Amino acid sequence: MIVDDEPTTRQGLETIIPWEDFGFEVVGTAENGIEAIEKYQSLTPNLMIVDMKMPRMSGIELIEKIREVDSSIQFIVLSGHAEFEYARKAIKYNVRGYLLKPVDEDELIPFLHEIKLGFKEELEFSRVKAKMDEENKERIIQAALTGECMVELKELYHHLGWSTFRILIIEVVNNGFPLSDIKKQLKDYFEKDNKGFVFSSSPHIGILLNADIGVNNNLIYMYKEVQKNIQTKFAASISQSFKQIEDLTTHFKIASDRIKNQFFYDDGKILSSDSLPAISVEACVSQDDITQLQLSEIVDQLIFAMEIGDLKVIERICMDAGKYMIYKDFPERLIKEEYIQIVTSVLKKLMYDHKDIHVTVSNILSRVYGIENQSKLNDLFTYVNSLLAEMLEQIDSNGTDILVKKMMNLIEQNYHKNIKLETLSKVLNYNKAYLGKLFKDYTGEYFNTYLDKVRIEKAKKLLLQGLKVYEVAEQIGFSNVDYFHSKFRKYEGVSPSSYRKEHSD
Structure with missing residues (x-):
């Protein structure tokens, strides 16, 4: 900004000097x-060329007032007099x-060359200092996570001036971008407006949040904002709010x-203390009533369901096996291993029969290990069911043996009802x-007769x-x-009461 009461001086300085060549703009x-003070507040110049002798307010007075609020701005003073007093006062205000x-x-x-170089050095110093301050904050937080510093x-807590905190942890899934780029994107969002401070916590990115901000x-809003800013698949978990920084x-x-x-x-949410698992398992029986999971039993059940061609039963068995594993606190790795063994055993048994x-079984077997790549439990169920459904399509479910097995299964499941051959013929369309x-x-x-014997057993x-x-x-x-x-006596030769007496010991 050029400040001078003489129009010719202002115009001459503005037009004669090639300011852009020296990195400046008027x-x-x-x-x-x-x-000048009014314009300074809106224009915030880095350099002011100021005349010493002006009406209403001298150049020295102008410099004095601006120096009260801005220590970084540079001044060059102009004077038509070579008085020592002006020079002395000018030196005082740097x-x-x-x-x-x-x-x-x-x-x-x-002077312009010198000031430009000074600005460049100051800018570099500010950049380095900011980087060092940031790295120092990150170092303090990372050390605090291990109980140090x-x-x-x-001291950092007092510097931040926040009264409540939360910790947000982000894990980038199947990331094709450098983690440093993701971190920068998160810093651009969270560190703007003092929403939080981003730090590395391998293999995750951590964010110390200012919980004072709504x-x-x-x-829900935060998940969408993170998703919008990093534009890649991720998982996130957040702590409850806390007031003591020592609880970090x-x-x-x-x-x-x-x-x-x-x-x-499930996907699409930030995990918190209120989050519920995708599959909820109620402990409806005591631990003593549950036997150890037997893969052979699950395999046998699935093969029978495959043989009778009932996809819903297949899906139920797979889900029940999963619920059991969750109830028994199986970790993700072990659950995947168990399902790989279950599906592999079923396929090999069916291939033998x-x-x-x-060819079909071999093709499906080649994809069984895709179970390991399922990032969510529900995705795993869907994947397993799709493999078994594909297998089911290849089995001749219209054969006589399969048809009768369906009837036997229906009897086993519904013997206590008024089940009739006529009803089954309508269900099975025969x-x-x-x-x-x-x-x-x-x-x-x-x-x-078969129905009677099942009932009697x-x-x-x-x-x-x-x-x-x-x-x-x-x-x-x-x-x-x-x-x-009469039915009981027909098949067992004794009455129900007599049977109980004979076999009660």
Whole structure:
């Protein structure tokens, strides 16, 4: 900014000097000190060329007032008088140059070179200092996470001036970008407006949040903002708010442990103390009532479900196995290993039983280890079910054996109901007489006889459990107790009560 009460001086300096060649731009001029102060507030120049003798406010008075609020601005003073007093006062206010009017361009240019170099050095110093301050803050926080530098951490706390904090941990998933670039993007967002301070915490990026700011407590909004700024897939976990900076270590560990278990939670949210797992397992029975998971049992169940062609049953068995593993606190790695073994065993057994599907099984087997790449539990279930569904399509579910197995399974599951061959023929879309013949040829029993025997076997178990005869009759599907008596005696040769007496010891 050029400040001089003589228009010719202002215009001459503005037009004669090639300012851009020296890294400057004239942002404004003023004809006196009062006008210069008003324009300074909006233009904030780095250099002011000021005339000493001006009406209303002298150049020295102008410099004095601006120096009260700005210690970095540079001044060059102009004067038509070579009085020592002016020079002495100018030196007092750290003026970089003192020139006599009329101004000689060759005398001014060396000052411009010197001031430009000073600005460059100051800028570099500020950049280095800011970097060092940032690295020092990061070093203090990183050390505090291990329980060190707590005194320095308290000093940092006072410097920040925040009253409450939260810790946000971000883990970039399948990242194709350098982590340093992601960190910079997060710094641009969080460190603007004093929302937080970003630091490295390998393999994660940590953010010490200013919980005094409302948006830092809106997790839905924060997730969207992070997603918008880093534009890559990520997982995030946040601590509860805390007031004592010394509690940083504890809350960081809690948030870190939670993000390690992100596999058990759905995508699209910042994990917090309020987050619920994707699959909720209720402890409805005691630990003593649960036997150790037997892979062979799960495999047998899945093979049977495959043989009868029931995809819903397959999905239920897979889900039940997963729930059991979660209930038993299996870690992510072990859950994936168990499912790889389960699916591999099922496929190999089916390949042995169905010689014509070797190519299909081999193809699916080559993709089983894709289970390891599933980042979420629900994704794992979907992937496993898709493999088994693909296998199911290759099995001849219209064969006679499969059809009868379906009937036997329906009887096993529904023996206590009023189940009839006529009903099954409608469900399976077959002629009743033809279906009955297929069943007799395969099992050696008529449908009703087979049903009776299943019911009687169930009744024997219930009798030995201490249920009364009429209760047993009701539970296995006999509405008439006398009819149950006659059926039981027909197949077992004794009454229900006598059977219980004979086998109760």
